[in-house]
Amino acid sequence: MKPQLLKISSGPAISFTARQIDHPYLNSSWHYHPEIELLHVIEGEGTLLVGDAIMQFKAGDVLLIGAHLPHYWRFYENYIGNNALPAQVAYVQFCDNFWGKDFLLLPENNAIKLLLDKAKRGMYIQGSTAAKTIQWLSKLIVSEQTERIIVLLQLLQLLANSQEYLLLSSVYQEQHFEAIENERINVVYKYLLTHFKNKIYLHQVAAIANLTPNSFCRFFKAKTKKSFSLFLIEIRVGYACKLLLENNLSIKQICYASGFNSFTNFNKQFKSVTGKLPSSYQKQVAH
Numbered sequence: 001m002k003p004q005l006l007k008i009s010s011g012p013a014i015s016f017t018a019r020q021i022d023h024p025y026l027n028s029s030w031h032y033h034p035e036i037e038l039l040h041v042i043e044g045e046g047t048l049l050v051g052d053a054i055m056q057f058k059a060g061d062v063l064l065i066g067a068h069l070p071h072y073w074r075f076y077e078n079y080i081g082n083n084a085l086p087a088q089v090a091y092v093q094f095c096d097n098f099w100g101k102d103f104l105l106l107p108e109n110n111a112i113k114l115l116l117d118k119a120k121r122g123m124y125i126q127g128s129t130a131a132k133t134i135q136w137l138s139k140l141i142v143s144e145q146t147e148r149i150i151v152l153l154q155l156l157q158l159l160a161n162s163q164e165y166l167l168l169s170s171v172y173q174e175q176h177f178e179a180i181e182n183e184r185i186n187v188v189y190k191y192l193l194t195h196f197k198n199k200i201y202l203h204q205v206a207a208i209a210n211l212t213p214n215s216f217c218r219f220f221k222a223k224t225k226k227s228f229s230l231f232l233i234e235i236r237v238g239y240a241c242k243l244l245l246e247n248n249l250s251i252k253q254i255c256y257a258s259g260f261n262s263f264t265n266f267n268k269q270f271k272s273v274t275g276k277l278p279s280s281y282q283k284q285v286a287h
Helices: 107-121 127-142 146-160 179-195 202-208 213-224 228-246 251-257 263-274 278-285
Strands: 017-022 036-043 046-050 053-057 062-065 071-075 088-094 123-125 165-167
Touching (some): 017 127, 036 127, 046 062, 046 228, 053 228, 062 107, 062 127, 071 179, 088 146, 107 123, 123 127, 127 146, 179 228, 213 228, 228 263, 228 278, 251 278
Antiparallel strands (some): 036 062, 046 053, 046 071, 062 123
16 A cells, blocks of 8 residues: 655754644644654543554553554544543654764664664564653653754663564565555545444445455555455454453443454354354463
8 A cells, every 4th residue: 555645844943843732633644754753642532543554542552652653542522522531642753864863873873773673573562661752752741952962862761671562563664566556545544444343345435445345455455465354353352342441341242343243253253263252261360
């Protein structure tokens, strides 16, 4: 998939961007940028597509998205539009050469260089490292002048020396596609992430992409490395995991609320994705 290239302006008085924003869902699209992005979800939850991975994000999550790694933040519908629940994120975006092209080649910075290389797969920061990252990021946002660079380096040093993370995507390889393919995949992603709770027919999605069903299946598999059916299953299972964590519905209710129309199939697909039955998953995460 050729995602949209976003141009991020840091302004004439600063060399990188660090801020806190409300309504972060307004610019949702499948995109990438040369800047590395460290992000803390303050309020809100939804689905994150990063490279070839799918995950559900929630308040408190901290993620490091590497340079040129395609990603798509999709907040759940109750966080979008009028009378929506509050959604807020804090983030820093910076190019790996803003401090000079040779800075990361210094031997003292080898750990940070390795960190930014790993971030090209996307990193989910966990444990005490995530808590400390949130504190440093809050400090960075209000810092000024040279202190901004110092705090960013301290933040990166913290992450570089930690093993509390999960890599999200397989190794991303830059590919080149026509603009029409970028538009197609954006439309498809938006449709699936909006309607996954409902019955979705292949011919409907193919029509949205302006392709025949057979051509769409080939297109989708070639660009995502997954079949259309598996992609949809992973979205639904991810949402089911969120509902199981909340523990407000029975497992059978969660089955249908996640877009599955058969309880037997729900158990089968859930186990194929997570390695556990929904009941086992719920018991494990509850403790």
